[in-house]
Amino acid sequence: MWRRVTSLSPFISSSKPSIRNQASYGGKIWELFTTEILTPAKAGISSDEKTPFITFVVGGPGSGKGTQCAKIVETFGFTHISAGELLRREISCNSEHGSMILDSIREGKIVPSEVTVKLIEKEMESSKNNKFLIDGFPRTEENRIAFERVIGAEPNFVLFFHCPEEEMVKRLLSRNEGRVDDNIDTIKKRLEVFTALHLPVIKYYSEKGKLYKINAVGTVDEIFEQVRPVFAVCEATK
Numbered sequence: 001m002w003r004r005v006t007s008l009s010p011f012i013s014s015s016k017p018s019i020r021n022q023a024s025y026g027g028k029i030w031e032l033f034t035t036e037i038l039t040p041a042k043a044g045i046s047s048d049e050k051t052p053f054i055t056f057v058v059g060g061p062g063s064g065k066g067t068q069c070a071k072i073v074e075t076f077g078f079t080h081i082s083a084g085e086l087l088r089r090e091i092s093c094n095s096e097h098g099s100m101i102l103d104s105i106r107e108g109k110i111v112p113s114e115v116t117v118k119l120i121e122k123e124m125e126s127s128k129n130n131k132f133l134i135d136g137f138p139r140t141e142e143n144r145i146a147f148e149r150v151i152g153a154e155p156n157f158v159l160f161f162h163c164p165e166e167e168m169v170k171r172l173l174s175r176n177e178g179r180v181d182d183n184i185d186t187i188k189k190r191l192e193v194f195t196a197l198h199l200p201v202i203k204y205y206s207e208k209g210k211l212y213k214i215n216a217v218g219t220v221d222e223i224f225e226q227v228r229p230v231f232a233v234c235e236a237t238k
């Protein structure tokens with residue numbers, strides 16, 4: 001079972017870019033981030049079994065994060081923690097924050113970080129595994145900083161699924177899982193929030209050399225063939 005090992009990390013200030021800033025790149029801002037070549041040293045692979053191995057899985061709505069996480073779990077034995085699923089679970093069980101979470105999800109807004117991070121922490125603590133895929137998180141700098149403060153850890157690396165908006169919209173509109181946010185109005189809001197708030201997170205991990213960008217266009221299997229070597233590096237060092 002994973003237990004928190006370090007204390008609070010220092011506060012890191014956040015900045016919020018405007019949508020206008022990004023539009024000046026003609027919608028191609030994500031192209032600025034290159035794919036890292038992952039090595040065991042970069043991934044911070046440790047031989048200490050108690051240290052959690054944390055991968056953040058990020059990308060726009062419908063970029064295929066959940067689909068690829070299922071394949072990573074099957075192939076490499078990670079525990080999948082989807083922030084969105086944890087929040088939806090709170091709605092289903094009418095928890096204290098259920099109605100606030102439902103309102104946020106309907107509006108495509110980000111739930112306060114302390115709520116989401118507490119749910120993630122509970123999942124990590126109750127798991128017997130020490131390898132975690134944390135999907136749909138962090139969405140914002142506030143998310144990222146709250147995770148570092150509460151969990152006292154950083155991800156070993158970050159998988160970023162890069163997908164054009166038209167493709168993401170097409171996938172979400174045909175997902176058919178009965179999600180309250182899979183309608184065109186909410187999808188537009190989710191895309192706006194993604195463009196406005198996600199960039200600093202991507203930039204932060206790119207500058208730390210922890211970002212691994214995946215081209216999320218193609219078949220599920222083709223995309224997994226880009227993902228596989230990232231995790232194979234971890235396997236090879238065991």
Ligand SMILES: Nc1ncnc2c1ncn2[C@@H]1O[C@H](COP(=O)(O)OP(=O)(O)OP(=O)(O)O)[C@@H](O)[C@H]1O
Pocket residue numbers: 059060061062063064065066067068084136171172174175176216217218219220223
């Ligand atoms: N490579 C792909 N090609 C076509 N469809 C795909 C591909 N990958 C996933 N899908 C489909 O697109 C939809 C969205 O995928 P998925 O749920 O994995 O995305 P996500 O990034 O987790 O989205 P969200 O952020 O909304 O949770 C699903 O219906 C899934 O089956």
Ligand SMILES: Nc1ccn([C@@H]2O[C@H](COP(=O)(O)O)[C@@H](O)[C@H]2O)c(=O)n1
Pocket residue numbers: 061083084085087104105106108109110111112116135136137138139143181190
């Ligand atoms: N870190 C997060 C993750 C998700 N949300 C909210 O849940 C919605 C659905 O998330 P998916 O990852 O399943 O697409 C998302 O639009 C947010 O409203 C969040 O607040 N914080």
Ligand SMILES: [Mg+2]
Pocket residue numbers: 065066082084136
């Ligand atoms: Mg998902």
